[in-house]
Amino acid sequence: MTTPRYPSLYQINTRVWLTELSRTLGRRATLDDIPDAALDEFAKQGFDWIWLLSVWQTGPAAQAVSRANPGWRREFEETLPDLKDEDIAGSGFAIQSYIVHRELGGDAALARLRARMQKRGLKLMLDFIPNHMAPDHPWIDEHPDYFVHGSEVDLAHSPRNYCRVKTKTGSLLLAYGRDPYFDGWPDTLQLNYGNPALQQAMIGELTRIAGQCDGMRCDMAMLVLPDVFERTWGIQAELFWPKATETVRQAHPNFLFMAEVYWDLEWTMQHQGFDYAYDKRLYDRLREHHARTAREHFWAGLDYQDKLARFLENHDEPRAAATFSKEVHEAAAVITFLSPGLRFFHQGQFEGRHKRISPHLVRAPVEPADNSMVWFYERLLAVLRHDAVRNGTWRQLECAPVWDSNGSCDNFVACEWQGTDGQRLIVAANYSSNQSQCYVRLPHDDLRQGKWLLKDRMNEAAYERDGTDLFSRGLFLDLPAWNYHVFHLERL
16 A cells, blocks of 8 residues: 555554443453454544554553552542542553553454554554663663662652662662653653663664554654763763664664654654654644744745644643634644644544543543534545645745735735645635734646636635636635635636
8 A cells, every 4th residue: 555645643542442442342352352343434534554552561560650659640530530540550651561461462462453454554553662661671680781870869869860679689779761851750760871782672672563563653752862861861872763763674664763752853853763753843833822933833844844743632732622722723733734744643632532641541531522523523534535635745825915004914824735636725724813814825827727616625615716816816815713724726
């Protein structure tokens, strides 16, 4: 199956999904119980990738920390007022072993699920957590030198970043996994990328995992960059990602890497072997209701933009429906997912769910679906199945003032998609709280000829326009706050 230039990905909280299936089946569900009908629906919706969150083996040590941590429990209780200990399985990012969790059916069940997905043209993405391991990972006993060690002084000065760990050979003082701006994650231990042997061991894990899936989302991938690692730990380290991605692709040439990355390091990660990097910057600008900075974000070259993963929510961010009002949510989604790059959606987003589910939990609250959001995303996904949007050419369009003193054109974000067959989609959103007007410039000589029909793919609206006027002045828009169009141009 040909891979589109601009694919779509759907993230699923695997453990939560299987908990829901278990209630239906009356027994513990495994990956083998994921219905073919669900996979058929993903393919029908136009998804290319399914990211199964939290499939790896976790252990009792991290689970005990998750259940005992008072701050985390308060968060869990906000999500699940009827919280029970069995709802807290421990973080899916506190890995005890990179084998598929025995309660999910193990590696064999994953292989069978992947085969079913492949029959439907779906590719499988899994997690890789480069920065840390669970406190009961076998390497604690077998290779304690793989971890960052601390001193009594470190523990006294920074008790939230260090702990004592019992091993087969005695007690060790080790660092919690963390980033340079926050206290450590007390259910993890920090890996030492200053140790070349650790780097080779992690490359070995990556290569083995790559035989079980088609792509990998690498958690907080920038934390193991040499300058970030040294700033956090005072330890010099060699480059890891170029060696790792190259080694994996020698065995699996088409393997895909996606980086969770922040701090404006997206370009860096792209140049170290990642196919995609999180685009948190666009998300932040839309969350702040900034049309101009979103427009400026799209000035970057396509060599950069094509390798960004665009999202409105994921397991780390608040739910989109809780962050944006409904009208802003729709406008932000049109801008986000009709831009170039990987279109990254999250389970529950289409239904307008409001409660974020921590990766420590295996049960979701019961929330009714917002039928208006379901309808909106059905329309948007239909647009994203259009070949011009999957494989075509994108360009940002200029929005000019309708009259000299009217600056409301600055509230618009507009772009064009053109397919290889010449079909065009014009996308425009008034991303502001004010009624706004503009002329969207359409720089195509062939527009001069005859009349054109503009059919909005997000609703039933249709307009006839004179081609000469479209070419000379542009497409006139007068839109209410947070309104948008996705026009398909047809010659009459």
